[in-house]
Amino acid sequence: MKSHGETRKNTVVDVTKIYNGIVGEINLSFSLEIEEGSTDDYVFEKAPQVKAKIFEKARGRDENESYVALSVEVTGDYTCQCARCAKEVSEHLCVSAEYGVTRNLNDDSDEYVEAPEGLLDVEELARTLFYLELPQRVLCKDDCQGLCPVCGVDLNLSTCSCKQVKKGKGLEGLKKLLDNYEE
Ligand SMILES: [Zn+2]
């Protein structure tokens, strides 16, 4: 997907305004650009949408004590292939999370995000959040029968005469087929 060629990213938010009490909250709404090659198995017709709010959740006596939080929601529709039968599947994903915002993150934390020098890269966080929730593999239905590893027939639609072979070596073939799809 092409970049819009913007020089300054308005998805990087100066949170010091909230720490200093100048503004109570900052709201953002933008499309998430999908980096080329990052989600080869998933096709997005339209960029996922991000809604984010950075706000003072609890007031402290000075700026170091204010508890600033980020709530973010990403929604997107995509198509991908069933991991067993390769049929095209349409999926909808909605991910939301809330984090505390800190200017110095000492440890890796799931609860806090870092805003170095008061700058919070909301797009980067939204992207990470969304990508992490994309499923490793998708099935067209829970009991998808997949393709026959011998003749390749879609076993959801018909049967084939390879059945007896499948019990032995056939399963190995099926496993290889699945492994290939998962790569
Ligand atoms: Zn399937």
Ligand SMILES: [Zn+2]
């Ligand atoms: Zn077959």
